[in-house]
Structure formats: structure tokens, C-alpha cells
Amino acid sequence: MKRNRTGALLTAIAGAAMWAFSRMSWISAEYNDDLSGTGQAFITGAEWSTEITAVAVLLIAGGVAAFALRKVGRRVVGAICALAAAGAAVPAGLLLARGADHERIQAILTAGAEEAATDTSSSTIANWAEITGADVAALGPVLTLLGCVLGLVGGVYLALKPGDDAPRQHKYEKEAVRKETIRSDLKEEPDSGRVMWDALDADIDPTAEGDFQSPRPTS
Incomplete structure (x- = not known):
């Protein structure tokens, strides 16, 4: 049962870590608005890659479910979590390797421009604003990548070494x-x-x- 608990705990911890790190600011963008002038807006990891949040929830749920499932179920959950964690690492890795695409930044920041008209705390910008620069804050993506690696290890461990089921008489x-x-x-x-x-x-x-x-x- 220790092997089962180890894989399940690693998976759940990875999901919690990914969820927390995706709330950090990953990108700071500078823009120019003809009406309001220049400004700066920030994009979190969850906004840049919405699938990270979904994978984080999946890993947490998978880690919790592993304590209740039988051996075959733990193997299946472990494999699914490992694949999901590997897939979630792609957006963060590409952001660190290639930088932030200005067109995508503008699409994200202008997505809720109309709704944000009365929300002064929103980071959205006007549709006509132009992105003039973008800097990637590496800490958030790097920590998220580490969370993905931990989720991958936990999922693989759970799939390969699910532990033995508690005795249950027929x-x-x-x-x-x-x-x-x-x-x-x-x-x-x-x-x-x-x-x-x-x-x-x-x-x-x-x-x-x-x-x-x-x-x-x-x-």
C-alpha cells in the first residue's frame, strides 16, 4: 500500500502546485492606446494556457481517487495523469523557448474588453490597442514545468507500481x-x-x- 500512497500523493501534490503556479504572472505586456496612451498589462499562466488549470484539477482528483480505487483502476488513473501532465508541460516550455507571441497576447487581453469597460481592476485593454513589447517572467512557467514533471513521475509511478489491494474475501x-x-x-x-x-x-x-x-x- 505504500507504493500506492506514494504515487497518489505525488500526483495530487503536483496538481496543487500547478494550480498555484498557474495563478502567477507569466507575461508583462506593454501596449499603446491612442486614447489612453501607453500602459502595462499582465497575463497569468491560467490565462495563457487554460488547459493547465484543467490538468491541475485532474491530477488532484486522480490522486484522491487512487486511494479508493482497486489496483487496475489505479493503473488507469496513473497513466491518464502522466499523459495529462506531459501535455500540460508543452505550453510552458514553448513560452520559455520562443517567448510570447504579440498577436496571442492581444487576443487574450482584448477578449473581455467590452465586459471590462466598467471594471477598472481588469487587465484587459481596448480592441484597438497595440502591443509594443512583452517580457516573460520565467519563474511561473519554470515552477509549472517542475509541477508537470512531478505529475508525470507520480502518474508513471502509480501506473507501474500501484501497490497491492487490501485483502477482500470473495x-x-x-x-x-x-x-x-x-x-x-x-x-x-x-x-x-x-x-x-x-x-x-x-x-x-x-x-x-x-x-x-x-x-x-x-x-
């Missing part, structure tokens, strides 16, 4: 154990009315088990 095994216990009781307490009724309930002929005696009537 119903036929339980029935066999129950009958054996009743037979033993018949030998030890052949005159017990309770044991006789237990035997009849379990389809055991009490007269064929040991030295059976009819239960003595009570006065």
Missing part, C-alpha cells in the same frame, strides 16, 4: 469459512439450539456433523 470464501465455523461449533456444542439453527440456515445437516444431540428443552 463471498464464496466467506461462506466456506462460515460453514467451517458452524461445523466446529456443532462438534463443541452439539446440544446448542443456536448452533443448530445456524447450521440449518447454512444448509448443513446437524445430524450428520459429529455427535449431534437434540437441544434439551427448557423448563
Whole structure:
């Protein structure tokens, strides 16, 4: 069970880390608005790559579910989490390698321009504003990549070493154990009315088990 817990914990921790790091500011963009002049806006990791949030939730849910699932289920969950974590690493990796595309920055910042008209705290900009520069804050993407790696390791570990299931007797095994216990009781307490009724309930002929005696009537 330790292996199962290790993989599940790594996966859940990775999801929580990715969720937190995706809330950090990844990009600071400078823009020029003909009406309001120049300004600066910020884009978080969740805004730049919406799939990161979805993967983070998936990893957390997968890690929690692994504690309740059987061995095969843990393998499946581990494989899914590993693939999802690997896929979530792509946007952060590309951002660090290629930088931020100005057209995409403008699309993100102008996406809610109309709704943001009365929201002075929003980072959205006017549709006609021009992006003049962009800087990538590497800390957020790097930490998110580390979270993805942790999720990948946790998922693979869970898939390859899901641990053993807790013993769970099959119903036929339980029935066999129950009958054996009743037979033993018949030998030890052949005159017990309770044991006789237990035997009849379990389809055991009490007269064929040991030295059976009819239960003595009570006065």
C-alpha cells in the first residue's frame, strides 16, 4: 500500500502546485492606446494556457481517487495523469523557448474588453490597442514545468507500481469459512439450539456433523 500512497500523493501534490503556479504572472505586456496612451498589462499562466488549470484539477482528483480505487483502476488513473501532465508541460516550455507571441497576447487581453469597460481592476485593454513589447517572467512557467514533471513521475509511478489491494474475501470464501465455523461449533456444542439453527440456515445437516444431540428443552 505504500507504493500506492506514494504515487497518489505525488500526483495530487503536483496538481496543487500547478494550480498555484498557474495563478502567477507569466507575461508583462506593454501596449499603446491612442486614447489612453501607453500602459502595462499582465497575463497569468491560467490565462495563457487554460488547459493547465484543467490538468491541475485532474491530477488532484486522480490522486484522491487512487486511494479508493482497486489496483487496475489505479493503473488507469496513473497513466491518464502522466499523459495529462506531459501535455500540460508543452505550453510552458514553448513560452520559455520562443517567448510570447504579440498577436496571442492581444487576443487574450482584448477578449473581455467590452465586459471590462466598467471594471477598472481588469487587465484587459481596448480592441484597438497595440502591443509594443512583452517580457516573460520565467519563474511561473519554470515552477509549472517542475509541477508537470512531478505529475508525470507520480502518474508513471502509480501506473507501474500501484501497490497491492487490501485483502477482500470473495463471498464464496466467506461462506466456506462460515460453514467451517458452524461445523466446529456443532462438534463443541452439539446440544446448542443456536448452533443448530445456524447450521440449518447454512444448509448443513446437524445430524450428520459429529455427535449431534437434540437441544434439551427448557423448563
